[in-house]
Amino acid sequence: MAEQVFYWQALNRALDAEMAVDDSVVVLGEDVGLYGGSYRVTEGLHAKYGEWRLRDMPISEGSFTGLGVGAAMVGLRPVVEIMTINFALLALDAIINMAAKIPFMSGGQFSMPLVVRMPGGVAKQLAAQHSQRLEQTLMNVPGLRIAVPATPQDAYWQLRQAINSDEPIVLLEHELLYFSKGELDESRQAPPMHRAQVCRQGGDLTIVTYSRMCDLALQAATQLAETGIEAEVIDLRSLRPIDWDSCVVSLEKTHRLLIVEEDSGFSGAGAEIAAGLAERCFLIMDAPPRRVAGRELPIAYNAALEAASIPRVTDVVSAAQQLCNP
Amino acid sequence: MESGLLKKMLRDMLLARAFEERAAQEYAQGNIAGFLHLYPGEEAVGVGVLHAAEPADYVVSTYREHVHALVRGVPARMVMAELFGRKTGCSGGLGGSMHLFDRERRFMGGYAIVGETFPIAIGIGYAIAMRELPEAVICFFGDGAVNQGTFHESLNMAALWKLPVLFVCENNHYQIGTEIHRHSAVAEVYKRACGYRIPARRVNGMDVLAVHRATEEALAQIRAGNGPQFIECETYRFRGHSMADPGSYRPKVELQAYESTEDPVKIAIAETVTAYPTAEQIAAVGSDNIASLTGSLRSGGHFPPEHLDAMQAEIAAEVEAAVHFASESPEPTLADAQAALDCNRQGEVLV
Numbered sequence: 162m163a164e165q166v167f168y169w170q171a172l173n174r175a176l177d178a179e180m181a182v183d184d185s186v187v188v189l190g191e192d193v194g195l196y197g198g199s200y201r202v203t204e205g206l207h208a209k210y211g212e213w214r215l216r217d218m219p220i221s222e223g224s225f226t227g228l229g230v231g232a233a234m235v236g237l238r239p240v241v242e243i244m245t246i247n248f249a250l251l252a253l254d255a256i257i258n259m260a261a262k263i264p265f266m267s268g269g270q271f272s273m274p275l276v277v278r279m280p281g282g283v284a285k286q287l288a289a290q291h292s293q294r295l296e297q298t299l300m301n302v303p304g305l306r307i308a309v310p311a312t313p314q315d316a317y318w319q320l321r322q323a324i325n326s327d328e329p330i331v332l333l334e335h336e337l338l339y340f341s342k343g344e345l346d347e348s349r350q351a352p353p354m355h356r357a358q359v360c361r362q363g364g365d366l367t368i369v370t371y372s373r374m375c376d377l378a379l380q381a382a383t384q385l386a387e388t389g390i391e392a393e394v395i396d397l398r399s400l401r402p403i404d405w406d407s408c409v410v411s412l413e414k415t416h417r418l419l420i421v422e423e424d425s426g427f428s429g430a431g432a433e434i435a436a437g438l439a440e441r442c443f444l445i446m447d448a449p450p451r452r453v454a455g456r457e458l459p460i461a462y463n464a465a466l467e468a469a470s471i472p473r474v475t476d477v478v479s480a481a482q483q484l485c486n487p
Numbered sequence: 488m489e490s491g492l493l494k495k496m497l498r499d500m501l502l503a504r505a506f507e508e509r510a511a512q513e514y515a516q517g518n519i520a521g522f523l524h525l526y527p528g529e530e531a532v533g534v535g536v537l538h539a540a541e542p543a544d545y546v547v548s549t550y551r552e553h554v555h556a557l558v559r560g561v562p563a564r565m566v567m568a569e570l571f572g573r574k575t576g577c578s579g580g581l582g583g584s585m586h587l588f589d590r591e592r593r594f595m596g597g598y599a600i601v602g603e604t605f606p607i608a609i610g611i612g613y614a615i616a617m618r619e620l621p622e623a624v625i626c627f628f629g630d631g632a633v634n635q636g637t638f639h640e641s642l643n644m645a646a647l648w649k650l651p652v653l654f655v656c657e658n659n660h661y662q663i664g665t666e667i668h669r670h671s672a673v674a675e676v677y678k679r680a681c682g683y684r685i686p687a688r689r690v691n692g693m694d695v696l697a698v699h700r701a702t703e704e705a706l707a708q709i710r711a712g713n714g715p716q717f718i719e720c721e722t723y724r725f726r727g728h729s730m731a732d733p734g735s736y737r738p739k740v741e742l743q744a745y746e747s748t749e750d751p752v753k754i755a756i757a758e759t760v761t762a763y764p765t766a767e768q769i770a771a772v773g774s775d776n777i778a779s780l781t782g783s784l785r786s787g788g789h790f791p792p793e794h795l796d797a798m799q800a801e802i803a804a805e806v807e808a809a810v811h812f813a814s815e816s817p818e819p820t821l822a823d824a825q826a827a828l829d830c831n832r833q834g835e836v837l838v
């Protein structure tokens with residue numbers, strides 16, 4: 162049965178469901194226990210499962226993420242919550258050098274059922290050190306999988322799938338999504354974890370996007386429809402692997418590609434998407450792929466500069482118009 | 488102690504409190520946004536430490552740094568303008584509350600990633616030691632920061648090369664919602680320094696005189712070439728971790744105990760209207776910082792109540808003017824932001 166829930170509630174239910182059936186699932190992070198999580202994701206779980214299952218961590222990101230790796234090597238299924246992605250910079254050694262490589266380096270001896278969850282993205286005037294998006298850094302690591310749920314339903318499905326996977330998976334959430342509402346039906350059958358989703362159908366161009374930018378793309382599509390342009394919007398749901406096939410099917414129909422990403426464009430996720438689709442669809446494209454991305458600037462504290470540093474609906478609309486009516 | 492210094496410290500504590508409470512109001516009105524970490528309750532630490540420092544010393548701080556900047560002499564209007572995100576702010580409106588910088592006053596920044604102050608401080612210390620200058624670096628951090636790897640790595644290097652760094656732990660007993668006994672195996676923070684043979688002590692961080700004295704002694708040791716020193720100041724924050732945090736995880740009695748018997752400003756004001764306090768009243772005040780300070784000022788006969796009123800009025804006007812200045816100031820433009828990013832390019836041709 163479907164209900165309207167907050168994104169954080171969907172994550173909370175996914176954790177609860179997995180913790181209930183498998184006592185090797187443990188949650189590790191700062192303020193995940195007594196406090197209930199900075200974004201309420203672990204609310205109520207400490208009382209239910211106790212401190213060994215939900216451990217409040219000291220500010221030691223490198224070592225507690227590494228602790229998750231060690232525990233995963235011997236059969237626990239840790240869900241490490243890094244309070245925000247900005248602090249994951251301190252845990253990159255554990256994520257990249259340990260989690261992603263141990264199964265390989267050991268010649269396939271170890272499973273790595275580790276999930277690292279963290280919110281990223283530009284929120285509301287949190288300034289340069291707290292407004293990061295690191296997808297490019299993590300995408301370039303063979304051995305890691307990255308999911309980017311944009312809705313409560315996907316957050317629920319993908320967190321459960323990630324916990325059940327024996328591979329290391331990063332769940333990139335978004336600070337501004339936790340308190341957005343959407344439908345959740347816990348009984349619905351989940352699609353494969355990394356399959357893209359067509360959120361809106363259209364024949365004039367394909368907008369490929371992910372995470373919070375999906376909402377922006379959908380708003381832009383509504384405005385574009387008023388000017389006679391029908392955009393197809395694809396939510397990638399995943400950044401590694403990328404579901405190329407779903408994008409190709411769409412491009413075979415629209416022949417035009419617009420990529421929308423919040424992160425800076427240079428060497429970012431959009432660059433990979435553009436290259437991957439150009440390789441596959443070059444001969445059927447009517448125009449070069451186009452990207453709408455964040456500016457090549459750290460994020461300023463000032464509100465107007467912050468807003469001007471990431472894509473706005475109008476940026477998407479005008480890029481789509483230029484793409485369709487050159 | 489010299490009465491001029493006492494008055495200056497009292498003034499800075501009152502300014503600190505008034506500035507922060509006003510910042511909270513401006514936040515509620517939407518003039519300030521993002522993460523806003525306030526300092527009420529901890530004033531004696533920043534004021535005591537920084538009044539013992541020399542203008543040539545460097546200060547490295549965290550995201551809870553407005554008061555450190557104010558005491559260091561950054562004008563209140565420039566701090567407020569930064570909180571408002573204005574071009575006239577001390578970081579041009581680009582950094583915001585957590586990233587105050589003032590190169591001229593050797594205020595080397597507020598850093599928002601816990602544990603960043605340590606390596607920055609030892610880097611500055613390294614340069615000072617190499618050049619054999621009589622300067623020191625004051626490195627602020629919270630109790631939660633000592634579990635970050637950079638703490639241990641930096642203490643080791645500071646001790647190894649006898650770097651002129653004063654490590655100041657502002658121990659308010661909480662790492663957001665996690666109380667110190669739940670985040671640290673050794674809750675007496677100063678003992679951690681022993682592992683690196685750095686002289687360390689714990690002081691009452693609600694007592695500005697104790698903090699000032701300890702800092703003077705530590706800085707004297709540093710200037711004598713004896714290497715780093717460590718002071719743990721035990722204190723308490725009256726508000727939540729930031730404006731986004733109601734702080735409801737703290738036992739009510741704990742907060743009440745501090746607020747009712749140790750709120751420095753309330754007591755100082757109450758005392759002022761009723762002439763001189765009795766000895767019992769002073770004794771009942773306990774370790775409260777501003778109140779015990781006004782107490783000792785008065786018992787020394789240096790500071791009649793009218794002067795306190797005048798001082799409060801002057802501070803209120805200063806804070807009001809700071810808000811006015813901030814709200815009248817222009818916002819930075821994209822060109823300003825680009826110029827800040829390229830500030831070190833110096834016209835070099837890159838491609």
Ligand SMILES: Cc1ncc(C[n+]2csc(CCOP(=O)(O)OP(=O)(O)O)c2C)c(N)n1
Nearest residue numbers: 248551599600601629630631632661662663
């Ligand atoms: C590396 C890192 N991890 C987590 C955070 C989120 N965070 C901000 S402040 C804070 C608590 C810090 O506590 P403490 O060092 O005691 O300083 P206080 O805020 O009490 O002054 C945390 C966990 C951060 N900013 N940086």
Ligand SMILES: [Mg+2]
Nearest residue numbers: 629630659661
């Ligand atoms: Mg603290």
